Amino acid sequence: MLIRRAEPEDVASIAPLLRGSSLASVEEALADPDRLVLVAQAPDGDVVGWAKTHHWHHDDPPAPAGHYLGGVTVAESWRRQGIAVALTEHRMAWLEARTDVVWCVTNARNVASLALHAGLGFDEVTRGARFHTTTFDGGVGVLLCARLGLRAGTTAPVDTLAP
Ligand SMILES: CC(C)(COP(=O)(O)OP(=O)(O)OC[C@H]1O[C@@H](n2cnc3c(N)ncnc32)[C@H](O)[C@@H]1OP(=O)(O)O)[C@@H](O)C(=O)NCCC(=O)NCCS
Numbered sequence: 001m002l003i004r005r006a007e008p009e010d011v012a013s014i015a016p017l018l019r020g021s022s023l024a025s026v027e028e029a030l031a032d033p034d035r036l037v038l039v040a041q042a043p044d045g046d047v048v049g050w051a052k053t054h055h056w057h058h059d060d061p062p063a064p065a066g067h068y069l070g071g072v073t074v075a076e077s078w079r080r081q082g083i084a085v086a087l088t089e090h091r092m093a094w095l096e097a098r099t100d101v102v103w104c105v106t107n108a109r110n111v112a113s114l115a116l117h118a119g120l121g122f123d124e125v126t127r128g129a130r131f132h133t134t135t136f137d138g139g140v141g142v143l144l145c146a147r148l149g150l151r152a153g154t155t156a157p158v159d160t161l162a163p
Contacts, residue, residue, distance in 0.1 A: 013047035
């Protein structure tokens with residue numbers, strides 16, 4: 001499994017994996033040097049997962065300004081093989097040069113996402129109906145936070161990865 005930066009040509013492959021995000025928001029993220037968009041590419045070349053970061057420049061209490069993880073999605077037939085962990089570890093490694101702390105919001109019902117992020121060092125900060133512009137099916141989301149720099153050497157910075 002290759003984890004690499006997404007290119008504009010990948011947008012069509014990311015499209016079937018989009019949940020809350022629009023294609024326009026993926027293109028916007030790709031064009032922003034302050035954000036990272038990654039894809040997971042299977043040996044046959046298929047894109048089977050993607051993820052991005054988002055930088056909020058302003059506080060919107062209780063959600064602070066800062067770098068957030070977002071969008072991580074893995075094609076159903078490729079789940080439980082560590083792909084989301086790889087996509088997240090590479091985003092966290094990239095963010096280590098930019099911040100000491102990384103944020104994430106997820107639906108309180110999303111057991112898989114909560115377990116994924118807990119396993120990567122995220123702690124729950126608070127629950128709420130909305131964090132920045134994100135609202136949640138069922139009405140409740142969870143704001144998560146992880147300190148960076150505590151896992152040095154676990155993952156090569158994505159800038160060293162292809163292409
Ligand atoms: C959440 C999601 C990205 C996980 O992708 P994945 O590649 O299957 O995750 P991984 O294989 O890296 O799993 C890592 C850990 O996350 C947890 N996890 C993943 N899927 C889980 C599930 N269905 N139920 C409970 N825990 C789960 C487990 O702790 C797992 O470790 P383990 O397999 O050793 O038990 C995937 O289920 C998905 O695309 N879901 C829909 C989109 C989504 O909800 N994204 C999260 C938005 S914040």
